[in-house]
Amino acid sequence: MDTKSLFSRALALAPGRLHFAAHSHHLWPDAAFDAQTRAWEDANRHADRKWDLIFGEIIPEAQSHVAAELGLPDPASVVFSPNTHDFLLRLVSGVARKPVRILSTDGEFHSFRRQAQRWEEAGEAVVTRVPLHPFETFDARFVAAARAGEFDLILVSQVFFRTGQTFGAVEALAELADPAGPWVVIDGYHGFMAAPTDLSRVADRVFYLAGGYKYAMSGEGCCFLHAPPGYCPRPVATGWFAEFGDLEGPPGGVGYRADGGRFWGATFDVTPLYRFNAVRRMLAETGLTTADMARHARGLMTTFQAAVSDGRAGRLGQAELINPIADADGPRARFLALRHAEAGVWQKALTAANVVTDVRDDVIRFGFGPYQDPADVARLIAACAETLS
Structure with missing residues (x-):
């Protein structure tokens, strides 16, 4: 089919432009415009009762779309935030040992690169970085480093944002994952909806971070985390949205949900989730x-x-x-x-x-x-x- 027609509004706004940065700011399809309008209407139609709709319909739909795309067994393992940096902070806050021992690479995106450097400056983390180059041997070198070290957190990109090279040893890392550590985190921002991704074999052991700004065509503010059960059950950095649901925890202590909701933050703009849901419905309707x-x-x-x-x-x-x-x-x-x-x-x-x-x-x-x-x-x-x- 003519997939360009799905983007008629965006293309008409700059008709002479050649936009070949679909990996950066992806243009939004027409369905996202309609979703933006619906979000405004719902917010004003439901007013104080808006959050019943959000948690009752909008979020569950978005969770189901992510789960279907990634082959996740339980949509409730998915939680949303305006950016992946929020999730990095919550994950690391849940590591009991300090300084946190982290294994990563010299090719991660700036949200992790900058934060990791600052953690090191503050004495809050010790970071081991495996060089991407030479990339022909990267997978083997990274897995070997993961097996040899005693790390609390292992973070690596599915697709490296600068070079476009792909990591192909997720299952090998999943074999090392343990609720007591290490926790394995895959940054999937350049993989989610860019290439078919099936996490069904590792979903019980691996965290997965991604968002809608790029290939999900949904714009900013639609980031998510898949959290495997039993890993990081009580992040220290926590928002009040994590209070809702069936809570677990020590008597008299702060309770957390056992599903992905343990990583909820606080109040946020849900309009991006409207866009994401609309884009996913558009794809289903067109068979793409x-x-x-x-x-x-x-x-x-x-x-x-x-x-x-x-x-x-x-x-x-x-x-x-x-x-x-x-x-x-x-x-x-x-x-x-x-x-x-x-x-x-x-x-x-x-x-x-x-x-x-x-x-x-x-x-x-x-x-x-x-x-x-x-x-x-x-x-x-x-x-x-x-x-x-």
Whole structure:
């Protein structure tokens, strides 16, 4: 089907723009506009009784969508927050040993990178970082480090945000997970709804963090955590929403829910959940799956990758393609990452030509999604050839 038609409002607002940053700020489909309106109407129609609707219908629907996408056995293991940083704070607060011993990488997103550095400065954590490079041996090196060390928390990305490379040893880490430690946390922000993800074999042992800003097409504020039962039962950083439900805990102490609700924070804007639910309903109605969208993006990426390697996309051919498409079916990022010393210069030049990409240090990234078609890729190739000549 013509998936671009699902984004008619967003595309009409900037008709001359080539938006190839679907891995960064993903454009919102028309269904999200209608959901935004419904959230306003519900808030004013129900007023003081709004939260009955939110916890009775909106949140359970969103939980069911996440569970279905990830193969989770129990939607109640899913809890929402405006950002994943909230969940990092709550998780680490629940580790009894101080300083917290953390194993991670040198390629994690800034919310963890910055916070981990500050924890180290304050003497609250000791962080071991396994280098991504050389990536050919990364999975084996990371799992070996996890097996060799005595860690309280192990955190690694499903898809690395800067390079687009993927981690393929989640099950090996799950074998090490234990309620007494270590706790295994997968940052799935660049994996959720970018590539089919099945956590059914590890859902009882692995935390999974992600959100709707990117491939879930739902904008900011729609982040979630899947929390395996028995792990981090009483986070010290806790919000009053965690008081609702069947509570467990010591007599006279602070009670917590046994499901994912033990990680609830406090009052937040639920409009993003309306958008997320609407997008998921839209996909179901049109018969589009994550696999379909990944296949579509892969086709567009293959065309662009060939143009880069053949020298038809200007000076991009001089860059190192960090995450090339190497096979037809394997899980991968929905963006191509190219490393070059002039990546920042190229990104600025393309921006001036109304081509939206983004840059991280010396890596320029081109993201692909359902609101692009082969004609858009042809225009992108021509724009790169002209602008980066």
